[in-house]
Amino acid sequence: MGRGPLLTEVEVGMVLALRDHGFTHRAIAEHVGRSTKAIRTVIDQREGYGSNFKGRKPAKLIGRELRLLIREASKTGLSARSLATSLDIDASLRTCQRRLQGSENMEYVKRKHMPMLKKSHKIARLEHVKKYLKDPPFWPGIIWSDEKRFNLDGPDGLQYYWHDLRKEPDTYFTRRNGGGGVMVWGAFSSSGLSELAFLTGNQNSVCYCDTLGNYLFPFAHEHYGQHQNLTRAR
Structure with missing residues (x-):
C-alpha cells in the first residue's frame, strides 16, 4: 500500500494538542479525519514528523x-x-x-515466417493452382513428399519482436541450409506413410535422387506396384 499525504502543520498542531488533553489515538483520528496509524506517527515523532520523508524516487527512463x-x-x-x-x-x-x-505504437508480437520466393516462383505456383483447379487429378494416385530442416542454432518460428504498429509486420525467411540442424525427408499418400529419411550434408540433385531411390520408390512399389502411373507431388 502506498504512503498517504503528510499531515499539514495545522493538523499536526491539532493532534499534539488533543493528545496533551488526554484524547486517545482513535478519538484524535476521528476528529482530524486521518488514519490511526498517521496519528500515532505524529505523536511518536512530534517535532521531527515529516523530516524523514524524502518523497518518491525520480522516475527512470523518461x-x-x-x-x-x-x-x-x-x-x-x-x-x-x-x-x-x-x-x-x-x-x-x-x-x-x-x-x-x-x-501506444509498440506491441510485442510473433514474427511471421515465409519462404524466400522470387517473382518467378510465385507465377509458377499460381499457374500450378489454376491448372489443377480446372482439371483436378486422381488424388488417391498421388504421393506427397517434402523435406524439412530443424534448426539447432535458433528457434524455428518462435521469434518475437517489438512491432511498431505504424509499420508493416516484420517477417523472416525460412532457410534450407546454413547453421546447425537436421534435415528429414518423408512422403505420404492415401495408402500410408513412407519411412522417414534423415539427410546428411548439403542436398544437391544427386543426393536428392538417391533419397528418392532409397525411400520414395520402395514406398511406391509396396503400395502401388511397379507398373502403375503415379504422380509425385512436392
Missing part, C-alpha cells in the same frame, strides 16, 4: 532516453533486454519492458 528506446525498438525489433544492453540504459529490465508496453 524524456530523451525513453524516445531513444522506443525509436530503436521500432527500428530493430530487439527484445527489451537487448535494447537495454546495447543502449546502456540506466534502468531495470522491468522498467524498459513497462515503458515499451506503455507506448
Whole structure:
C-alpha cells in the first residue's frame, strides 16, 4: 500500500494538542479525519514528523532516453533486454519492458515466417493452382513428399519482436541450409506413410535422387506396384 499525504502543520498542531488533553489515538483520528496509524506517527515523532520523508524516487527512463528506446525498438525489433544492453540504459529490465508496453505504437508480437520466393516462383505456383483447379487429378494416385530442416542454432518460428504498429509486420525467411540442424525427408499418400529419411550434408540433385531411390520408390512399389502411373507431388 502506498504512503498517504503528510499531515499539514495545522493538523499536526491539532493532534499534539488533543493528545496533551488526554484524547486517545482513535478519538484524535476521528476528529482530524486521518488514519490511526498517521496519528500515532505524529505523536511518536512530534517535532521531527515529516523530516524523514524524502518523497518518491525520480522516475527512470523518461524524456530523451525513453524516445531513444522506443525509436530503436521500432527500428530493430530487439527484445527489451537487448535494447537495454546495447543502449546502456540506466534502468531495470522491468522498467524498459513497462515503458515499451506503455507506448501506444509498440506491441510485442510473433514474427511471421515465409519462404524466400522470387517473382518467378510465385507465377509458377499460381499457374500450378489454376491448372489443377480446372482439371483436378486422381488424388488417391498421388504421393506427397517434402523435406524439412530443424534448426539447432535458433528457434524455428518462435521469434518475437517489438512491432511498431505504424509499420508493416516484420517477417523472416525460412532457410534450407546454413547453421546447425537436421534435415528429414518423408512422403505420404492415401495408402500410408513412407519411412522417414534423415539427410546428411548439403542436398544437391544427386543426393536428392538417391533419397528418392532409397525411400520414395520402395514406398511406391509396396503400395502401388511397379507398373502403375503415379504422380509425385512436392
